[in-house]
Amino acid sequence: MTTDIIQEVNELIEGQAELFGSLSEQVWSYAELSFAEQKSADLLIKAFEEKGFSVERGLAGLKTSFVASYGSGKPVIAILGEYDALAGLSQKKDSTVHDPIVQNGSGHGCGHNLLGVGSLAAAFSVKDYMDQHHLAGTIRFYGCPAEERGNGKAYMAREGCFEDVDAAFSWHPGSVNIVQQASSNAVIEARFSFDGVSAHAAALPELGRSALDAVELMNVGVNYLREHMPDKARIHYAVTDTGGSSPNVVQSHAEELYLVRSPEPADVRTLFERVVNVARGAALMTETKMSYQIEGGCHNLIPNTALHQVMLGYMKKIGFPEISEKDLEFIRAIYDSLGENEKKHALAQLNQNQKAAIADKPVEDWIISLPEKDAFMEGSTDVSDVSWNVPTAQCMTATWAFGTVPHTWQVVAQGTQPYALNATLFAGKAIACTAIQTLTDEELLDKAKEEFKERLAGKKYDSLIPEDITPPEK
Structure with missing residues (x-):
């Protein structure tokens, strides 16, 4: 880990922050459901093509999937992006009360407009860094549809889309700053x-x-x-x-x-x-x-400690972005809109000092260390199918007010706020720095691959989606 990488990546991403914000807000406005994210995919594809990536569409029979590639040869580093929304969560962007744009319309209630663009920002900055330093290797952005319904990455993994990848990175919006050293259902x-x-x-x-x-x-x-x-x-x-x-x-x-x-x-x-x-x-x-x-x-998620340790180190070195007083007003209003059960559940995860900090500023601006043993989440993610095929690391950053529950109107309302974009770019920077080190540090990549083999312990990937099942037509 070097300060030089952090400084360069920070400059590369901040220099294009306006573009990233515009892309994220456009995807937010489209709010397209699983397997139907055509406008969102087209928007991101155009951005990649203008940046100099080559793009292949329609991976694994998914009309709204794509892979944008730059460079050549090994190692091959994948960055995963999503852009699907949820039904029934339409919400006006600057409102702190439930106020749908369209009754029963769709909305980005899991923050995938941020997820896709944060990963895009990481891929852009890795490409720029590779150019500036004449690095060998390949950087790929996988445009992954249908995470919410249908498990797009599982179709892609079933069809071998990650077979030649050496390491994969992703992230997710949330209300904490953490690497996802966890398994799942x-x-x-x-x-x-x-x-x-x-x-x-x-x-x-x-x-x-x-x-x-x-x-x-x-x-x-x-x-x-x-x-x-x-x-x-x-x-x-x-x-x-x-x-x-x-x-x-x-x-x-x-x-x-x-x-x-x-x-x-x-x-x-x-x-x-x-x-x-x-x-x-x-x-x-x-x-x-x-x-x-x-x-x-x-599948269940297979974490990778070797990659997560590096990613966490970069998160701590970069630091969570400052939040303006105007943003804090919006955050406090969102926090006030949460039910008492939601607040009680979220506060139960904190120590006394953290609870005191939240009472003044309801956003988790600290970075959580690696757990002593792998955590477990009862939910599921199709990133898991990638993690069964290649060493995979993920982080989560606090794009939402403390205690915000995923798949709610409060998530949609925060999806275009300046603090949400800043936390998105924070994730992009952490992914980019980790990806660059993985590109250039053979020892790290070997360590990650060895751990990957040990965790699988001889088990082979066998998709839970039968071979005769194809993605639904939209």
């Missing part, structure tokens, strides 16, 4: 459909075979299953088609979407088969026909 996403026989619910109910009854019985059965599954496993569902709105009709068709999570790919496959058996039982009880279709899936 693997997940399978599947749609269950039931088909029965319609009938007049009053006159001839005995002739009906209710698909909606089957859906309800499946849900009851899965709720009983919860007692008999691993503690860290999770199962969630949403009824997506009740078959109609008339109670006087026996519904002949109904559907629901399930997410089944468990800490290891083998475990999630086992648990998923148990869920399928419950669905079979529900169909048997109602004399309906059941079918299911896996629509997505991703």
Whole structure:
């Protein structure tokens, strides 16, 4: 780690901050859902082409995926970017109360407008640094669609898009500054459909075979299953088609979407088969026909301590950006909008000194050290599938007010604020510095690869998305 790298990267990124802010705000305004991020992808592709990267579109059959490459030969360093939004989270950008732009419209409730552009900023500065120092190697930006629904990176990993990559880096917006030295739950996403026989619910109910009854019985059965599954496993569902709105009709068709999570790919496959058996039982009880279709899936995350130690060192050397008083006013208003349960949960993670700091300034501006052992997050991320194929490191930076809960209107409201962009560029700088050191430090790369092999312990990547499943058309 050298001060020279930090200084140069800082100048390279700050010199283009206006461009990065403009790109991020445009992606925020598009707020496109998974597999439909055409405007967002086109915008970022144009920026890369103007910067001198070569671009390949449509990786792994994903229309809104792309890879932008610069340089040649080894090592190959990947930086991952996302740009999909969430349904139902439309929100005006300068409002600190819930105020949708379009009722039930979409919004960047996980900050992926920032994520994609922060990673782009890192790739731009690595390219510039390579030019200035005549470095060998290749820098790639992977434009990764559908993280929120559909697991775009898992499709890309299944099709071998990362096979020749030596190391990969990513980040995520949040309310803390940390490297993500953690594992996660693997997940399978599947749609269950039931088909029965319609009938007049009053006159001839005995002739009906209710698909909606089957859906309800499946849900009851899965709720009983919860007692008999691993503690860290999770199962969630949403009824997506009740078959109609008339109670006087026996519904002949109904559907629901399930997410089944468990800490290891083998475990999630086992648990998923148990869920399928419950669905079979529900169909048997109602004399309906059941079918299911896996629509997505991703592995558990494999962290890399060697890369995370370097990334954390750069984060501490760079330092979290200063926050203006005007930004603090907005942050305080967002914090005040949170529910008491959200605040209580967030404060429970802090020591007394940190709680006192938050009371005055509700933003985590300190940088958290590596945990003594790997942490665990109950959620899932398709970055995991990359981490099963190549040594991968990630960080999170405080783009949001303390306690902000992901997938909420408060995240959308903060998505274009100056402090959010500054924290985004902070992440970009940390990634860029780590990527540059990985490009030039053979010993670090060898250490990261050796750890990667040790963590997998001979296990091979086998996608949770079956080979015959293709990305949905949008």
